[in-house]
Amino acid sequence: MVKIESRIKDVKVGGIHKETRYYLSSLEADAQYINHSIRTHWSVENQLHWTLDVAFGDDASRKRKDNAAQNFSLLNRLGLNIIKYAKVSSMGVKGHRKKAGWDNDYLIYALKSFDIVKI
Template identity: 30%
Template sequence: MTSMATEKADSKTLLELVRGHWTIETSLHWVRDVTFDKDRSQIRTGSAPRVFASIRNLAISLLRLHGFKNIASGLRKLSWNAELALAMIGV
C-alpha cells in the first residue's frame, strides 16, 4: 500500500522504495539488534534507553566514518587497541 499517485507508483519506483527501506534495515537496525544485542537490553528507565541508543549510533557512525564495513569486526579490533579507539575520537 502506498499513498503515491497511481501514475507515480510504477513498479520501478516501488522497487526502489522497498530496497531503500531494507538498506536501512540491514545497515543500521540489524547492526544494533545483532552486534549490540539491543533486544536483550534491560535498560528501560528514565532517559537511559535513549542515551544508550545514541551511544550505539555514535559508535556505529565512528566505525563507518573510519572505513570499517563490518561493525562487529571493528569493535573487536578496537577492543584490542585502545590507542586506535582514542585516536578515532580525537583523544
C-alpha cells in the same frame, strides 16, 4: 496510495503466505520506481537494526528506565558510524569495538577519522 502484495515462501514450513502493505507517497505513479524505493528503504533499515542487534546486543538490552534505551540506542548508532567510517581492516564491527576498547591508539584514530576530537 500504494498497495504492495507480496508472496513469501516459508522455508521451514514449506508454505507460501500472502502479505499486503499500504503506503502513502507523493512519488509519480511509476510502479518499478516506487517498488525499488520501498525495497531500498527497508534494506537499509534492516541492515542497520541487524548490525545494532548483533554487534551491540540492542535487542538484549535491559535498559527500560526513562529515556535510557533511547539514549543508549543513539550512542550505539554513533559508535557504529564511527566504526564504519574508521575501518582499516576486514574485521567485523564487534572486532572493531573490542579493538577500540583495548587499544587507546586505535580509539583515538577512530575518533580522529570521524572528526570528533582534535588531538
